[in-house]
Amino acid sequence: MTAAAALQVLTAKAPFVPELVIVLGSGLGSLAVGPEAQAGLAIPFTDLPGFPAPTVEGHGGRLVFCEFEGRKVLLQAGRFHFYEGHPMSLVVAPMRLYGRLGVKSILLTNAAGALNPAFGVGELMALTDHINFFGANPLVGPNVGPGPRFPDMTAIYDPAFRALLHSCAQDLGQTLREGVYLGLTGPSYETPAEIRAFRVMGADAVGMSTVPEAIVARQEGLKVAGISCLCNMAAGILPQALTHQEVLEAGAAAAGRFEALVRAFVRGLPA
Numbered sequence: 044m045t046a047a048a049a050l051q052v053l054t055a056k057a058p059f060v061p062e063l064v065i066v067l068g069s070g071l072g073s074l075a076v077g078p079e080a081q082a083g084l085a086i087p088f089t090d091l092p093g094f095p096a097p098t099v100e101g102h103g104g105r106l107v108f109c110e111f112e113g114r115k116v117l118l119q120a121g122r123f124h125f126y127e128g129h130p131m132s133l134v135v136a137p138m139r140l141y142g143r144l145g146v147k148s149i150l151l152t153n154a155a156g157a158l159n160p161a162f163g164v165g166e167l168m169a170l171t172d173h174i175n176f177f178g179a180n181p182l183v184g185p186n187v188g189p190g191p192r193f194p195d196m197t198a199i200y201d202p203a204f205r206a207l208l209h210s211c212a213q214d215l216g217q218t219l220r221e222g223v224y225l226g227l228t229g230p231s232y233e234t235p236a237e238i239r240a241f242r243v244m245g246a247d248a249v250g251m252s253t254v255p256e257a258i259v260a261r262q263e264g265l266k267v268a269g270i271s272c273l274c275n276m277a278a279g280i281l282p283q284a285l286t287h288q289e290v291l292e293a294g295a296a297a298a299g300r301f302e303a304l305v306r307a308f309v310r311g312l313p314a
Contacts, residue, residue: 083109222247
């Protein structure tokens with residue numbers, strides 16, 4: 044992938060520099076086909092040099108520039124996953140582009156499995172931290188400036204953004220969990236033994252995305268917020284098999300609450 048070529052195309056097509064990017068995960072793509080998105084400008088991934096079409100059901104594969112709750116927002120419908128065989132450089136390429144486009148804030152969303160038995164299917168969780176279990180760090184290799192070689196990850200998910208999410212959820216009468224997200228390569232679901240180990244490590248939810256994106260977004264200087272839609276209980280917690288269809292159905296069932304929370308979050312962002 045030629046990052047410079049992709050950035051050149053995106054810069055030429057972008058109608059504005061977004062105040063916020065929202066990455067829409069599996070089953071959470073309703074915002075990308077809503078009225079604001081329909082009135083905005085959609086750019087397919089395949090219009091950007093080196094960006095392939097997504098291969099996963101539930102991932103739209105386009106960038107939508109739109110006016111959203113009175114703010115200039117970019118909706119990323121779909122993402123590139125490490126388990127699809129993409130190099131880590133492509134997985135995080137959108138974050139690189141956003142940093143160079145001048146974006147300052149990003150909201151990462153995903154579908155995740157709940158490890159914490161106090162959580163329930165269909166609930167939303169604000170990310171407080173993460174555990175990188177990808178076996179790779181997206182910053183390995185020559186440093187991609189101007190970000191630091193050794194970026195600090197102490198507060199990778201911005202505390203002020205998380206406080207705003209909780210305030211918005213309270214105003215909406217929603218229960219918003221918070222916890223640690225553990226990122227894995229996939230694409231197989233985890234074994235019950237792995238889930239028991241991850242719970243000991245302090246993880247509250249597990250998934251196959253978000254962690255590499257958050258790391259690079261922070262290196263690029265973006266403020267990061269994260270929300271997981273808990274679309275299933277992780278392996279071994281309930282006596283049943285896990286399926287991607289279950290994830291999509293749970294995401295669809297939670298879409299209304301997710302959308303309401305995201306809209307409130309965007310409205311509440313400081314000017």
